[in-house]
Amino acid sequence: MFDLSPEEWTAIHLSLRIAVVATACSLPFGIAVAWLLARKNFWGKGLLDGVIHLPLVLPPVVTGYLLLIAFGRKGFIGSWLAEIGIVFAFRWTGAALACAVMSFPLLVRPLRLSFESIDRKLEDAAWTLGASPLKVFLTVSLPLAVPGLIAGTLLGFAKALGEFGATITFVSNIPGETQTISAAIYTLTQIPDGDAAAGRLVLVSIVIALIALVASEWLSRRAGQRFHGE
Amino acid sequence: MLTVAVKRALPNFALDATFSGAGTIALFGPSGSGKTTVANLIAGLVKPDSGRIAIDSDVLFDSAQRIDVPAHKRRIGYVFQEGRLFPHMSVARNLDYGRRMNGLARDDNDHARIVAMLDLGNLLTRRPGKLSGGERQRVAIGRALLSKPRLLVLDEPLASLDAARKAEILPYLERLRAEKLPMIYVSHQPDEVRRVADHVVRLDGGRVAAAGGVELLS
Numbered sequence: 001m002f003d004l005s006p007e008e009w010t011a012i013h014l015s016l017r018i019a020v021v022a023t024a025c026s027l028p029f030g031i032a033v034a035w036l037l038a039r040k041n042f043w044g045k046g047l048l049d050g051v052i053h054l055p056l057v058l059p060p061v062v063t064g065y066l067l068l069i070a071f072g073r074k075g076f077i078g079s080w081l082a083e084i085g086i087v088f089a090f091r092w093t094g095a096a097l098a099c100a101v102m103s104f105p106l107l108v109r110p111l112r113l114s115f116e117s118i119d120r121k122l123e124d125a126a127w128t129l130g131a132s133p134l135k136v137f138l139t140v141s142l143p144l145a146v147p148g149l150i151a152g153t154l155l156g157f158a159k160a161l162g163e164f165g166a167t168i169t170f171v172s173n174i175p176g177e178t179q180t181i182s183a184a185i186y187t188l189t190q191i192p193d194g195d196a197a198a199g200r201l202v203l204v205s206i207v208i209a210l211i212a213l214v215a216s217e218w219l220s221r222r223a224g225q226r227f228h229g230e
Numbered sequence: 231m232l233t234v235a236v237k238r239a240l241p242n243f244a245l246d247a248t249f250s251g252a253g254t255i256a257l258f259g260p261s262g263s264g265k266t267t268v269a270n271l272i273a274g275l276v277k278p279d280s281g282r283i284a285i286d287s288d289v290l291f292d293s294a295q296r297i298d299v300p301a302h303k304r305r306i307g308y309v310f311q312e313g314r315l316f317p318h319m320s321v322a323r324n325l326d327y328g329r330r331m332n333g334l335a336r337d338d339n340d341h342a343r344i345v346a347m348l349d350l351g352n353l354l355t356r357r358p359g360k361l362s363g364g365e366r367q368r369v370a371i372g373r374a375l376l377s378k379p380r381l382l383v384l385d386e387p388l389a390s391l392d393a394a395r396k397a398e399i400l401p402y403l404e405r406l407r408a409e410k411l412p413m414i415y416v417s418h419q420p421d422e423v424r425r426v427a428d429h430v431v432r433l434d435g436g437r438v439a440a441a442g443g444v445e446l447l448s
Contacts, residue, residue: 143318
């Protein structure tokens with residue numbers, strides 16, 4: 001049963017690469033946005049909050065189509081990016097972009113809650129001890145938001161790993177380039193005799209999800225011990 | 231010599247306080263009289279609507295000259311009512327925080343002296359979560375001192391402690407006087423103030439009701 005074909009390995013490898021890249025690239029933005037939403041009042045805050053959460057409530061196909069319009073070869077951003085050599089359309093990088101957009105609200109939310117729950121008095125204390133606002137953020141706010149960082153990263157990663165609708169709409173289902181585990185399973189269910197292979201990939205998905213869950217649980221516990229432990 | 235002349239509108243009243251002095255100045259008065267706000271204004275955590283704050287000839291805030299030194303550059307140590315230790319750092323890292331943030335060189339003699347003065351030696355490897363209220367407050371005092379401030383603000387440092395813990399900390403506060411470091415001591419307890427302060431500024435309803443020596447308290 002676990003004799004995976006080269007095509008299946010390719011899909012697994014691609015899925016992991018896309019999810020890791022999508023999560024890693026959106027993390028800095030996610031931290032910045034979560035912090036802004038938790039701490040700052042500015043014009044258009046409600047709008048920013050809404051736009052970020054749109055992928056959560058829109059049909060994924062719609063998000064994928066909007067990405068196609070914007071980042072396709074003829075898209076208003078895509079055509080401009082193509083001139084400097086960055087292409088998303090029908091590439092694995094496009095799949096990563098779609099996953100990043102779709103997982104962004106899930107990444108931001110726990111982080112924002114973590115930032116909101118930090119005792120701001122601790123930040124004031126750091127400030128009086130000579131830490132500039134940036135240093136306060138790096139030495140106090142961000143370390144104290146680590147539980148939210150872990151939860152957000154896991155949720156974002158899981159969403160990126162399983163993303164299907166937006167990805168297939170934006171970059172299609174090209175084996176070896178944009179065919180992730182989900183897309184491969186979808187293809188396998190469309191052909192006769194695909195059941196065994198689909199079953200193998202389903203098992204792989206479950207294993208990857210479990211590993212990610214256990215890892216984040218372990219990291220959270222370690223972070224918790226750092227705050228309250230010996 | 232600390233000079234303070236500040237105005238600030240607050241939800242319930244207008245703060246309008248002017249005083250100056252050297253040594254340890256106690257800000258004394260009932261709760262809600264504006265003591266903590268004055269302390270926060272001096273430390274730079276709250277901005278006055280107008281006025282001037284200076285230590286000797288060094289201006290920290292002056293609305294007329296548009297000077298407003300940010301809190302992290304004021305070099306004012308602040309001991310808060312609740313300690314406010316960083317829960318993700320050991321006691322040793324908490325104590326070292328101000329030195330690291332200010333980019334100061336290690337001063338092992340000073341460190342050893344303050345650790346000894348506050349009896350922190352056996353707490354260094356612990357986490358703030360595992361300290362008693364009194365221990366936490368001693369660490370908070372040490373942390374503020376080790377950032378090498380030119381003025382130390384203590385905002386009701388004993389208020390969250392029970393009577394036994396208060397008795398435990400008071401001797402340490404008295405030792406602070408030997409540091410020759412100017413201090414602002416915020417409190418509404420006459421007996422505490424009598425033991426630590428040189429001057430008393432009595433606040434009431436956001437205004438200076440009286441200023442003078444500790445005899446004001448009787």
